[in-house]
Amino acid sequence: MKKVYEPLKPGRKWFKELVAHVVFFVLGRAFQSAAKLDAGIRREVAEWEEGFTLAMCILPKGPSMLLKKVDGRIRYAGWAKEDADLIIRFKNIESAxxxxxxxxxxxxAFAENRLSLVGDVARSMSFVRCLDRLLAYLYPAFICRPLVKRMPPVLRPIRRRLYIYTLGIPFGL
Amino acid sequence: MLPSYFEFYNPVKIVSGHKALDNLPYELSQMGVARPLIVTDKGVVGAGLIQIVQEAFGSSGMTIGAIYDDVPPDSSVDVVNAIADVYRANGCDGLVAVGGGSPIDTAKGVNIVVSHDKGELKDYMGADRLTGPLKPLVVVPTTAGTGSEVTLVAVIADTRKNVKMAFVSRHLLPDLALIDPRMTLTMPAKITAATGMDALSHAMEAYTCLQKNPLSDAHATAAISLISRYLPLAVEDRKNATARLALANASCMAGAAFSNSMVGMVHALGHATGAVCHIPHGVAMGIFLPHGLAYNLPERAEIIGELLLPLRGAEIYAATPPKSRPERLLESLSSLQKALESKAGLPMRLKDAGAREDQLGEIALKAINDGALMMNPREMDIEDAKAVLKNAF
Known part of the structure; x- marks a missing residue:
């Protein structure tokens, strides 16, 4: 009997997509909150122009998040439905x-080309510095240390971690 | 050290050797180009190099669309647009960049404009904004340092807004690099030394930074061997064609290495110093290279020690205990700096290159926002940058 060759539609990685959705939400809200608490992040964000938008997304049409600078402060703006000034794209769901x-x-991740960048490279350096500081609040040192080149010197990490997890992420404060 | 994952991409055809330029019309015809626009600067014309390029077209039956020879030292948007007009007005169908970093970057910028029907150059600024292939581009380097003939980057200034725009895309890689030692024979000793140190810093940073991989390592170490052997020779005997060819090849290989495993803090500091103090890039590289390697020692001692082999050869490498190799390498670099300072007048310190101490803070701030810093193995914040700059001052 002759074998029939047909198109295949690979399934979706639901679990990993779900995790990515959740983490993007957590990251977005936590960034918004940490940008209020941490002087280092505040200084970086102050250099970004008003209305500046930054998106993180998973290619081709996966989960995403959008950050926007409004009234001098950084705001988590949900999914990245629009084009942004700076877009950090994960090339696939596994890398993300x-x-x-x-x-x-x-x-x-950048060194292994797992991310691709669209937009101003200098601005992405500023964002990565913010991200490193955010990680120091989100995770204890033993988790954070392997993720960064050097532990950022942050003040009151435990108190601020508590604030971010109890008020920042759930209520956007 | 084998990375768990890496990528390497270099589709540029490299034609290298004595009188390699004679193949230019043939190579253009293979790309379907019949009326190339040549982009160059006054320095190249003044040195008589464009004459060699023109002669290469003799009896080829090909028409040179035009020769634009007015590219300024820092390429700018206005110049790019002016050249794009010349390209269109003369019905050109490909580009030949002849020169150092500025004409090459300018030609890459022109290629963006003439390959798109709509939009301005700034619309394509940043990384990965270009989505399709551009017009054929041939690069004929007249300095042996930038490696721009095999890189995917172009930096073009917006002089009205006083900002430098960086364009990064695989589509900016030239189709062909033509390396002919006749094109670098006229370089003065100081520029030979500075561009040589630029190539050396490309190779050494590619080898020591976070994206290092076996293929870029192979290119980097081959480049370092050639530079170590032939740079002092080319500085002493400017007309030595073998040394010139070796350095041009080394520059090309170092370019391929750093195009695939990015450079680090030495370049971040060099770019910033260039922007603030207008110190030539190669001069800055010569100054910062040992300082950058010394700063990265706590994270990369073994890897930095490995560079002693291509820099000083097998005998010295084998005779040096592994623990002493990083230190020996830094000493060797310092000796090379001193030799280039005495023979070619290449400055070893920032103050000798024309920087002022009150500019160090501004340089540090610019350096920490430079994309090259991402791949540096050791974190460098603004205070670290200031300390390194002070040491180099």
Missing amino acids: FLVLTPQMGSAR
């Missing part, structure tokens, strides 16, 4: 899962 879970830091 590694970074978001967090098993791999941003520098290594």
